[in-house]
Amino acid sequence: xxxxxxxxxxxxxxxxxxxxxxxxxxxxxxxxxxxxxxxxxxxxxxxxxxxxxxxxxxxxxxxxxxxxxxxxxxxxxxxxxxxxxxxxxxxxxxxxxxxxxxxxxxxxxxxxxxxxxxxxxxxxxxxxxxxxxxxxxxxxxxxxxxxxxxxxxxxxxxxxxxxxxxxxxxxxxxxxxxxxxxxxxxxxxxxxxxxxxxxxxxxxxxxxxxxxxxxxxxxxxxxxxxxxxxxxxxxxxxxxxxxxxxxxxxxxxxxxxxxxxxxxxxxxxxxxxxxxxxxxxxxxxxxxxxxxxxxxxxxxxxxxxxxxxxxxxxxxxxxxxxxxxxxxxxxxxxxxxxxxxxxxxxxxxxxxxxxxxxxxxxxxxxxxxxxxxxxxxxxxxxxxxxxxxxxxxxxxxxxxxxxxxxxxxxxxxx
Amino acid sequence: xxxxxxxxxxxxxxxxxxxxxxxxxxxxxxxxxxxxxxxxxxxxxxxxxxxxxxxxxxxxxxxxxxxxxxxxxxxxxxxxxxxxxxxxxxxxxxxxxxxxxxxxxxxxxxxxxxxxxxxxxxxxxxxxxxxxxxxxxxxxxxxxxxxxxxxxxxxxxxxxxxxxxxxxxxxxxxxxxxxxxxxxxx
Numbered sequence: 001x002x003x004x005x006x007x008x009x010x011x012x013x014x015x016x017x018x019x020x021x022x023x024x025x026x027x028x029x030x031x032x033x034x035x036x037x038x039x040x041x042x043x044x045x046x047x048x049x050x051x052x053x054x055x056x057x058x059x060x061x062x063x064x065x066x067x068x069x070x071x072x073x074x075x076x077x078x079x080x081x082x083x084x085x086x087x088x089x090x091x092x093x094x095x096x097x098x099x100x101x102x103x104x105x106x107x108x109x110x111x112x113x114x115x116x117x118x119x120x121x122x123x124x125x126x127x128x129x130x131x132x133x134x135x136x137x138x139x140x141x142x143x144x145x146x147x148x149x150x151x152x153x154x155x156x157x158x159x160x161x162x163x164x165x166x167x168x169x170x171x172x173x174x175x176x177x178x179x180x181x182x183x184x185x186x187x188x189x190x191x192x193x194x195x196x197x198x199x200x201x202x203x204x205x206x207x208x209x210x211x212x213x214x215x216x217x218x219x220x221x222x223x224x225x226x227x228x229x230x231x232x233x234x235x236x237x238x239x240x241x242x243x244x245x246x247x248x249x250x251x252x253x254x255x256x257x258x259x260x261x262x263x264x265x266x267x268x269x270x271x272x273x274x275x276x277x278x279x280x281x282x283x284x285x286x287x288x289x290x291x292x293x294x295x296x297x298x299x300x301x302x303x304x305x306x307x308x309x310x311x312x313x314x315x316x317x318x319x320x321x322x323x324x325x326x327x328x329x330x331x332x333x334x335x336x337x338x339x340x341x342x343x344x345x346x347x348x349x350x351x352x353x354x355x356x357x358x359x360x361x362x363x364x365x366x367x368x369x370x371x372x373x374x375x376x377x378x379x380x381x382x383x384x385x386x387x388x389x390x391x392x393x394x395x396x397x398x399x400x401x402x403x404x405x406x407x408x409x410x411x412x413x414x
Numbered sequence: 415x416x417x418x419x420x421x422x423x424x425x426x427x428x429x430x431x432x433x434x435x436x437x438x439x440x441x442x443x444x445x446x447x448x449x450x451x452x453x454x455x456x457x458x459x460x461x462x463x464x465x466x467x468x469x470x471x472x473x474x475x476x477x478x479x480x481x482x483x484x485x486x487x488x489x490x491x492x493x494x495x496x497x498x499x500x501x502x503x504x505x506x507x508x509x510x511x512x513x514x515x516x517x518x519x520x521x522x523x524x525x526x527x528x529x530x531x532x533x534x535x536x537x538x539x540x541x542x543x544x545x546x547x548x549x550x551x552x553x554x555x556x557x558x559x560x561x562x563x564x565x566x567x568x569x570x571x572x573x574x575x576x577x578x579x580x581x582x583x584x585x586x587x588x589x590x591x592x593x594x595x596x597x598x599x600x
Contacts, residue, residue: 096543
């Protein structure tokens with residue numbers, strides 16, 4: 001029943017192939033724009049050699065970037081986000097929830113669990129291969145969600161790993177990046193070419209080749225990055241819906257994720273550490289540019305209200321339920337035929353925690369637990385002052401210098 | 415000449431049949447291992463739950479003087495579940511244990527001092543997580559068991575599947591699926 005979302009993979013591979021074509025064409029167009037034009041007196045005056053050279057250059061750029069991300073990607077992403085790896089003793093509930101969802105998704109191997117110190121509630125997953133995957137959540141998320149809601153969020157992240165979205169979106173993201181770099185090179189070359197009056201390159205009439213081809217190449221170089229970005233964003237939004245659908249299957253409790261999304265959308269705090277590279281891996285869009293606020297077309301994530309509405313109107317927890325709920329909300333379809341055909345009906349379960357909200361005391365307690373989990377993962381030492389009873393959390397760099405309690409000045413046993 | 419051709423033909427047919435049955439047999443072995451593996455995943459969680467309960471009862475004893483009966487029920491259900499053998503027996507026994515534990519946590523709601531106890535809180539988290547893990551791994555186990563049973567019952571595998579026992583289903587009702595008292599696991 002937990003088959004991977006195959007037919008949607010087929011569709012995603014289709015989009016990826018489109019991007020690949022775009023990359024090759026951008027490279028070819030750049031070849032036309034940048035390289036010297038064919039000699040007017042030669043027998044063959046076509047642009048073919050230039051195009052081939054440009055395309056190979058574009059592919060080479062992409063391959064180099066991809067290889068770099070393949071060897072270094074996860075570690076860099078986690079470090080960029082400031083994530084700290086935790087053990088079970090640091091935060092038992094988070095660790096247990098990750099274990100539960102690993103079992104439910106039949107992932108086979110427990111992902112590493114990370115905490116990010118950030119008041120903005122969010123979570124993300126990394127790991128191109130299921131073997132070395134990681135799930136990271138912010139302290140803000142940990143402090144405000146109930147157990148069921150946290151389970152929904154973790155299920156969504158594990159679904160990203162299980163559906164191989166990390167590998168897919170990294171590959172796609174690097175293609176977009178390569179296209180942007182190539183187009184940028186082309187624009188700059190044209191700009192300086194114009195400024196210099198075509199000094200470096202031969203003037204138009206001395207070269208061969210068709211001028212229309214040259215103009216078309218310039219237009220293409222300008223348009224390609226936008227096209228690539230739109231394709232990428234559409235792909236990203238689709239994978240978000242699919243991860244929501246899988247999360248419902250894993251937890252058998254879609255209201256959990258729905259309520260979590262509601263809470264997340266209700267907070268105004270934006271993620272401190274924003275990066276458009278990692279954006280598709282988060283549970284809700286961490287980067288909110290004015291463009292993505294203006295239109296859904298420019299966002300990595302679908303509108304959160306739609307996601308909540310779809311999850312909340314599910315009458316079961318299976319893929320078929322998600323599909324029919326999605327259809328009634330948006331009048332479109334999202335899950336592939338093959339997955340729907342293989343999907344078994346899954347009943348909803350009741351809430352684990354009685355679906356009650358958190359009262360002020362519990363909220364405070366959870367906030368403290370989340371912060372303590374991060375601090376102990378970051379190597380902070382907890383010492384309680386024997387004189388006044390204050391609990392001190394001392395960062396590793398201060399361990400040597402802390403000689404006395406800052407509250408009562410009594411000497412500390414360091 | 416014809417005789418040799420017939421003999422070779424026969425040999426080929428026999429070889430194909432033998433190879434086919436070897437494949438079927440290996441498939442059955444794989445299926446059985448899959449079922450055993452899936453069961454051991456559940457068994458780990460069941461054992462974990464059995465280990466946690468004495469601690470829970472010990473912690474609660476000091477706070478719940480007037481609830482000896484509830485505690486006794488939990489202990490009894492746990493001992494019954496520990497005696498169960500195999501998925502088919504374990505199912506109902508574990509369901510009873512789940513209900514007893516849920517009932518216990520319902521009663522514990524009335525004891526604020528107990529609910530503030532750090533040890534109690536972490537045991538509560540562990541038990542509810544273990545319960546979740548049991549119910550999530552149940553799905554994988556039953557899928558494997560169903561696949562195995564289909565494998566050994568279809569023709570012609572059923573001719574050689576005599577040595578393979580029918581895999582038992584593990585049916586356990588989630589405590590939350592029942593009309594149990596609402597419990598707050600926070």
